[in-house]
Amino acid sequence: MPLEIQIHKxxxxxxxxxxxxxxxxxxxxxxxxxLERQLxxxxxxxxxxxxxDLAQLKFISSAGLRVFAMARKKLKERGGQAxxxxxxxxxxxxxxxxxxxxxxxxxxNMAEMDxxxxxxxxxxxxxxxxxxxxxxxxxxx
Amino acid sequence: xxxxxxxxxGEVMRAVEALETFGRTRGIGERVLFGLSLALEECASNIxxxxxxxxxxxxxxxxxEYTGGSMVVxxxxxxPVFDPTQAPAREPSADNDDHPxxxxxxxxxxRYTDEVRYTREAGENVLRLTKLLDPPTG
Numbered sequence: 138m139p140l141e142i143q144i145h146k147x148x149x150x151x152x153x154x155x156x157x158x159x160x161x162x163x164x165x166x167x168x169x170x171x172l173e174r175q176l177x178x179x180x181x182x183x184x185x186x187x188x189x190d191l192a193q194l195k196f197i198s199s200a201g202l203r204v205f206a207m208a209r210k211k212l213k214e215r216g217g218q219a220x221x222x223x224x225x226x227x228x229x230x231x232x233x234x235x236x237x238x239x240x241x242x243x244x245x246n247m248a249e250m251d252x253x254x255x256x257x258x259x260x261x262x263x264x265x266x267x268x269x270x271x272x273x274x275x276x277x278x
Numbered sequence: 279x280x281x282x283x284x285x286x287x288g289e290v291m292r293a294v295e296a297l298e299t300f301g302r303t304r305g306i307g308e309r310v311l312f313g314l315s316l317a318l319e320e321c322a323s324n325i326x327x328x329x330x331x332x333x334x335x336x337x338x339x340x341x342x343e344y345t346g347g348s349m350v351v352x353x354x355x356x357x358p359v360f361d362p363t364q365a366p367a368r369e370p371s372a373d374n375d376d377h378p379x380x381x382x383x384x385x386x387x388x389r390y391t392d393e394v395r396y397t398r399e400a401g402e403n404v405l406r407l408t409k410l411l412d413p414p415t416g
Contacts, residue, residue, distance in 0.1 A: 138295075165294070166323040167287035196312070198319045199382040227312050234389045235382050 138196060140168035142175050146184075155186035155254055161193035164201030173204050180208060185217035186254060192223035197231050218257065222250050280341040283322070285330035290322040293340045297351065300342045306349060306411065313390030314349060314409050320383035321353050321362065321405055329357025329403065348392075351407045360403055361396045362387075 141161040156179055164172060179187065187208060209219040223246070224232070281296055283289040294315045301311040322340065330336040338355035362384050387394060393408040 138291075163291075165287075165291060165319055166326070167291045170287075196316070198316055198323070199386060200323060202382060227309065231316070231386065234386060 138163035140164055140171060141193075142172060144175065144179060155188060156184040157188045157190060159190040159193070163196040164194060164204070165196060165198045166200040169198075169200035169204050172201070173207070176204065176208055180211045185212065185215065186220065186257060187212055187217070188220045188222060188250065188254075190222050191225065191228055194225065194228055197228050199235070202231070202235055220250060220253070222247065280339055282337050282339050284334045285326045285332060285336045285338065286334050287323070287326065290319060290326055293322055294319050296340075297342060300344070301349065304344050306344075310349075310409060310411065314351060314407070317387040317390045317407050318351050318353075320386050321351075321407065324362060324383055325353060325355045325357065325403075329355045329360055346411070347413070348411055349409045351409075353405045353407075354399075354402045356402050359398055361398075362405065363394050363396045 139162050143159040143161075145157045145159075158176070158179075160172070162168070189205070205219065205221075211217075212219055221232075279296070279300055281293055283293055297315055297318055298311055301314065306314075318340070322338070325338050326332060330338065336356070338353065341350075341352040341354075343350040343352070387407065390409070391407045392410045393406075395406045395408070397404045397406075
């Protein structure tokens with residue numbers, strides 16, 4: 138089974154800095170390198186919140202978990218966060234066996250995730266020196 | 279059923295797909311098949327990445343045996359002696375940022391199988407994964 142990867146730079150236009158990565162299919166020893174390659178430019182960029190939507194992910198092995206762990210580590214180094222939403226039960230079970238990703242946020246649905254990201258965004262919106270290209274504070278609706 | 283596979287990630291997934299087909303035609307349930315496929319993927323990936331160093335000219339063999347009461351997946355490779363059952367299980371730690379190769383694989387394999395047996399035969403590593411199957415209902 139192949140892996141389809143979709144990367145959206147913002148979620149509903151509201152969360153500057155958050156990137157949604159949707160995975161469809163199988164994240165395994167054959168497809169994990171491709172995901173790592175596609176994440177490299179994302180992780181090199183300014184995003185601090187990476188959200189993996191795993192609704193359509195049917196299979197994951199340790200090769201895939203290592204890519205997630207690498208992404209989580211890089212984000213963590215700059216105060217960022219990797220989150221996972223819509224995990225199918227058998228996928229969640231693999232995460233739990235390994236406990237490879239402590240401290241990652243796992244959400245049952247988008248509403249939970251939205252609330253979480255809104256809370257994180259308001260932490261970013263504290264007054265700080267403007268840097269070139271930075272985005273203005275977001276409205277919390 | 280026996281497959282001869284080249285040492286590549288694509289061939290590992292070919293074996294996984296073959297196991298899924300083999301299992302489905304024998305009425306093995308999806309949950310069991312998911313776990314067994316994952317165990318096969320982990321063990322075969324270890325063979326490709328470590329025992330055979332990713333050299334596609336080298337091959338390894340995977341055999342599926344079904345008895346009704348159990349499903350056995352056997353992997354044979356001609357690599358150097360390596361017993362994955364002796365690899366230390368990683369202790370979960372507060373900060374899991376170091377990833378020794380294979381540490382997670384064997385934990386996954388043990389979770390989804392009932393027995394993992396390693397032997398060395400005629401210059402080959404032989405790994406047998408056994409999963410007991412529930413008796414059919416009705």
